[in-house]
Amino acid sequence: MRTYPIPPYPNGWFRVAFSDEVPVNGVKPVKYFGRDLVIFRGEDRQARVMDAHCPHLGAHVGMGGKVVDNTIKCPYHGWRFDGSGTCVEVPFSSKIPPQAKLNAWPIVERNGVIFAHYHAEGFAPDFEIPDIPEYNSGQFAHGRTGRMIRAHIQETQENMIDTGHFNFIHHGFRECPKVVEWQEDGRHFRVALKALSEYGPFVSPATFSFDVYGVGLQVVHVEAKMSFVIVFVITPIDEESMDFRFMVLFKKSRFRIFSAIMQRVLMNRVMAEISEDIPVWENKTFPSRPVLAEQDRDLIRFRKWNHQFYSFPKPRAEQAASVPSERA
Numbered sequence: 652m653r654t655y656p657i658p659p660y661p662n663g664w665f666r667v668a669f670s671d672e673v674p675v676n677g678v679k680p681v682k683y684f685g686r687d688l689v690i691f692r693g694e695d696r697q698a699r700v701m702d703a704h705c706p707h708l709g710a711h712v713g714m715g716g717k718v719v720d721n722t723i724k725c726p727y728h729g730w731r732f733d734g735s736g737t738c739v740e741v742p743f744s745s746k747i748p749p750q751a752k753l754n755a756w757p758i759v760e761r762n763g764v765i766f767a768h769y770h771a772e773g774f775a776p777d778f779e780i781p782d783i784p785e786y787n788s789g790q791f792a793h794g795r796t797g798r799m800i801r802a803h804i805q806e807t808q809e810n811m812i813d814t815g816h817f818n819f820i821h822h823g824f825r826e827c828p829k830v831v832e833w834q835e836d837g838r839h840f841r842v843a844l845k846a847l848s849e850y851g852p853f854v855s856p857a858t859f860s861f862d863v864y865g866v867g868l869q870v871v872h873v874e875a876k877m878s879f880v881i882v883f884v885i886t887p888i889d890e891e892s893m894d895f896r897f898m899v900l901f902k903k904s905r906f907r908i909f910s911a912i913m914q915r916v917l918m919n920r921v922m923a924e925i926s927e928d929i930p931v932w933e934n935k936t937f938p939s940r941p942v943l944a945e946q947d948r949d950l951i952r953f954r955k956w957n958h959q960f961y962s963f964p965k966p967r968a969e970q971a972a973s974v975p976s977e978r979a
């Protein structure tokens with residue numbers, strides 16, 4: 652097992668499902684952050700995300716559980732839990748044990764994605780997932796793809812700002828991209844890169860504008876001969892792997908079939924580019940003291956901004972100071 656100088660899971664919003672994967676009265680078991688989770692949607696159309704194992708005898712409520720009146724009913728003995736995780740019914744019993752609770756995760760559903768909020772210290776969400784106008788306008792053809800990758804999620808986060816790797820590993824870049832915009836705005840980061848992008852025999856200037864919201868969402872506007880939008884939604888599965896998904900949005904034209912084909916071509920192109928990174932990510936280490944060159948300046952600057960999404964373990968002395976003394 653590889654070790655990393657950063658915790659396995661960053662704090663913030665992360666995709667746990669696409670909206671259409673959880674229809675009304677649907678139940679979906681998933682595994683993220685090394686935990687079994689259940690997602691369900693009631694008649695009220697609200698999605699909920701909770702830890703999956705029933706506090707009674709531990710059944711997985713996402714494996715055979717049913718949605719009843721906006722609650723989920725455990726398949727084993729029928730205990731029911733509402734959206735806050737509170738048990739609202741124990742069949743054949745007049746009393747509900749007060750500890751009968753499932754841990755409910757904060758969620759937000761936006762741009763066709765159900766996001767859940769993870770925080771290692773249990774803090775509430777402190778930033779928002781933005782609406783993506785192109786997704787919500789109905790004027791863009793969109794599709795999605797992705798795969799599991801055996802690497803720390805931080806690898807995908809840093810990929811855009813590691814400008815030195817583009818023209819080495821990626822076939823679609825003629826030269827090292829140049830940073831033309833840099834904006835750190837609380838939990839939101841924006842960087843724009845200019846590059847000569849190559850596609851078959853065509854080489855054209857392209858601008859890639861990345862809007863980064865935590866570690867789980869990147870919205871990329873690509874302005875080139877063919878302009879399009881990529882929405883990356885990436886979630887840690889466990890300490891060694893991530894669920895890497897993305898959507899590609901391409902403006903619809905009068906010729907619907909053309910838009911659909913272009914959307915698919917561009918999505919395959921993005922997947923091909925990512926596939927060039929994957930063997931490196933899956934086999935590299937993450938040195939705590941990397942030997943750096945001048946061109947790595949932006950990466951280091953970005954890491955400092957990105958640091959805010961990790962809860963680092965406190966040094967021992969600090970931990971002891973925060974535990975109240977029994978005599979006090």
Ligand code: FES
Pocket residue numbers: 705706707708709710725726727728729730
């Ligand atoms: S294990 Fe869930 S109701 Fe018994």
Ligand SMILES: [Fe+2]
Pocket residue numbers: 810816817821924928
């Ligand atoms: Fe890359």
